[in-house]
Amino acid sequence: xxxxxxxxxxxxxxxxxxxxxxxxxxxxxxxxxxxxxxxxxxxxxxxxxxxxxxxxxxxxxxxxxxxxxxxxxxxxxxxxxxxxxxxxxxxxxxxxxxxxxxxxxxxxxxxxxxxxxxxxxxxxxxxxxxxxxxxxxxxxxxxxxxxxxxxxxxxxxxxxxxxxxxxxxxxxxxxxxxxxxxxxxxxxxxxxxxxxxxxxxxxxxxxxxxxxxxxxxxxxxxxxxxxxxxxxxxxxxxxxxxxxxxxxxxxxxxxxxxxxxxxxxxxxxxxxxxxxxxxxxxxxxxxxxxxxxxxxxxxxxxxxxxxxxxxxxxxxxxxxxxxxxxxxxxxxxxxxxxxxxxxxxxxxxxxxxxxxxxxxxxxxxxxxxxxxxxxxxxxx
Numbered sequence: 569x570x571x572x573x574x575x576x577x578x579x580x581x582x583x584x585x586x587x588x589x590x591x592x593x594x595x596x597x598x599x600x601x602x603x604x605x606x607x608x609x610x611x612x613x614x615x616x617x618x619x620x621x622x623x624x625x626x627x628x629x630x631x632x633x634x635x636x637x638x639x640x641x642x643x644x645x646x647x648x649x650x651x652x653x654x655x656x657x658x659x660x661x662x663x664x665x666x667x668x669x670x671x672x673x674x675x676x677x678x679x680x681x682x683x684x685x686x687x688x689x690x691x692x693x694x695x696x697x698x699x700x701x702x703x704x705x706x707x708x709x710x711x712x713x714x715x716x717x718x719x720x721x722x723x724x725x726x727x728x729x730x731x732x733x734x735x736x737x738x739x740x741x742x743x744x745x746x747x748x749x750x751x752x753x754x755x756x757x758x759x760x761x762x763x764x765x766x767x768x769x770x771x772x773x774x775x776x777x778x779x780x781x782x783x784x785x786x787x788x789x790x791x792x793x794x795x796x797x798x799x800x801x802x803x804x805x806x807x808x809x810x811x812x813x814x815x816x817x818x819x820x821x822x823x824x825x826x827x828x829x830x831x832x833x834x835x836x837x838x839x840x841x842x843x844x845x846x847x848x849x850x851x852x853x854x855x856x857x858x859x860x861x862x863x864x865x866x867x868x869x870x871x872x873x874x875x876x877x878x879x880x881x882x883x884x885x886x887x888x889x890x891x892x893x894x895x896x897x898x899x900x901x902x903x904x905x906x907x908x909x910x911x912x913x914x915x916x917x918x919x920x921x922x923x924x925x926x927x928x929x930x931x932x933x934x935x936x937x938x939x940x941x942x943x944x945x946x947x948x
Contacts, residue, residue, distance in 0.1 A: 572898075572899075572901075575607075575616050577597055577599075577605060578605075578618075579597065579599035579601050579603065579605070580599070580601040580603075581599050581600035581601040581628075582599060582600045583597055583598070583599045584598055584599060584600065584628065584629065584630050584631070585597070585598050585629075585630065585631045585632050587631075587632045587633055587634055587643075588634070589634045589637070589641075590634060590636055590637050591637070593608065593609045594606065594607065594608050594609070594634075595607045595616070596632045596634065596643055597632070598624070598629035598630070598631065598632040598645060599628075599629060600628040600629070602623050602624065602625050602626065602627060602628065602629060602647075603621060603622060603623050603624060603629070604621070604622060604624040604629060604632060604643070604645055604655075604693075605618055605620065605621045606618070606619050606620040606621075606657075606693070607619065620657075620692065620693055622693060624645050624647070624653065624655070624695075625645065625647035625648075625649045625651065625653070626647070626649045627647045627648030627649035627650075627705075628647060628648040629645050629646070629647050629648075630646055630647060630648065630705070630706070630707055630708070631645065631646050631707070631708050631709050632644070632645050632709075633645075633709050633710055633711055634711070635711045635718065636711065636713075636714035638714050639714070639718050639737055640656060640657070641656065641657035642654060642655065642656050642657075642696075642711075642740070643655050643693075644709045644710075644711060644720055645709065646706035646707065646708060646709040646722055647705070647706060648705045649705075650700070650702050650703060650704060650705060650706060650724075651698050651699060651700055651702070651706060652698070652699040652702075652706045652709050652720075652722045653695050653697065653698045653699070654695070654696045654697050654720065654740060654743070655693045655694065655695055655696065656693065656694055656696050656740055657692070657693050658692055658693070658694050696740035696741055697740060697741055697742075697743050699720075699722060699730070699732060699743070699745075701730055701745060701748075702722070702724040702726075702728065702730070703724075703726065704724045704725040704726040705724065705725040706722050706723070706724050706725075707723055707724065707725055708722065708723045709721070709722045710722075717733065717734070717737075718733065718734040718737050719731060719732065719733045719734075719746075720732045720733075720734075720743070726752060727750060727751045727752030728748060728749070728750055728751070728752070729747075729748070729749040729750075729751060730745060730747070730748050730749075731745075731746050731747040731748075731749075731779075732744065732745055732746065733746050747778065747779055749770065749779055751768050751781075765784040765785045765786040765787070765788055765789065766785075766788045766789060766790065766791065766792050766812075767784070767785040767788045767792060767795065767808075767810060768781050768783070768784050768785075769781070769782055769783040769784075769785070769808075769820070769845075770782065782844070782845065783820070783845060783847055785810075785818060785847065787816065787818070787849050787852075788810055788812060788816060790812035790813045790814075791812055791813075792810060792811070792812050793811050793812060793859070793860065793861050793862075794810075794811045794860075794861060794862050794863050795808060795809060795810040795811065795863065796808070796809050796863050796864055796865060797809075798865045798869035798872075799865060799867055799868070799869045800869075801868055801869045803869070804821070804822070805819055805820060805821040805822065806819070806820045807819055807820075807850070807869070808820065809863045809865070809872050809874075810863070811860035811861060811862065811863045811874060811876075812859075812860065813854075813859060813860070814852055814853055814854040814856070814860060815851075815852070815853045815854075815855075815856070815860050815863070815874050815884070816849065816851070816852050816853075817849075817850040817851045817852075817853075817872070817884075817892055818847060818848065818849055818850060819847070819848045819850050820845040820846070820847055821845060821846045821848070822844070822845055822846075823844045823845065823846055850886075850890065850892060851891075851892040853884075853892070853894065855882055855894050855897075856874070856876030856877070856878045856880065856882065857878060858876050858877035858878045859876060859877045860874050860875070860876040860877075861875055861876060861877070862874065862875045870885065870886075871883055871884065871885055871895075872884040872885075872892075875900075879899070879900040879901070880897050880898060880899060880900060881897075881898040881900065882894050882896070882897050882898070883895050883896040883897075883898070
């Protein structure tokens, strides 16, 4: 059974992003009201309680992302004010400090929200660092997988991708700009009339210690709103989901050395293996019949979720023939949910979705969230 619940966020403007932590028991929201809110799941009341709320930037906050819990309770935010910031949760109830999280100013009759007259919050959030290298709006921010260390990537409206690394995980005030990648197209990436591919895939080249553009997906020519690689669960290839006017699923399979030599006979046998991929469009779907804004994978990389302007969340699954199908449509209003049965396909319940995909979108993509509430759903 699919259960849908509407949570009154009490943001004063449009909610742009919602991000779960690694365990799925906390979530963060950000809004054009320049604030960030932290929510915790109350197992006793079976509800989401707002534990912190604070002004994070001097402009609209586009994205929020959690770091792996191995590094502590950290979130990163980015904003129209041309900055990105890293925040750390500190134990205690001293939330009256400048720039820290505090309970919302008013519960508006909701007992799940703390007010200034109630008990203080269990913790507060402190800004550890502000990245000020961008000269335009910072539209996305992502932490890298924990195996790579405490690394943060940001992208700006001018098409610049920046990668930062914490010099010392015990001192989060020191971050070093390691790489700066300029991916700007000849004209605006939001311009639908721009010819050529809109998705670039980069790979880190250890000998040169730089990120190199290895593929450009010419099959994607519409403005890109979101994209995410599937989690690595033992596959020998990568799967990339892309949202634009429709959903596109792309597979990238490494070519073996024999195939590489047959395609490039001039390459010497002693030449080290170069990272080359066989790119294949696994599927292109317009089931939303409208713009597709968001995409995410579950942790086992078996189910893909998308949301669009039609107000629905659609779940996608691949069968043994590598054919993708929409297996469920979840209504945003919570009134109904349809399940599609396909041969040789089974929809798994209680699937946790991964909120830390590696895809970074250059477009300023805003979610279809109401200014004061958003809808969350779960399988039971």
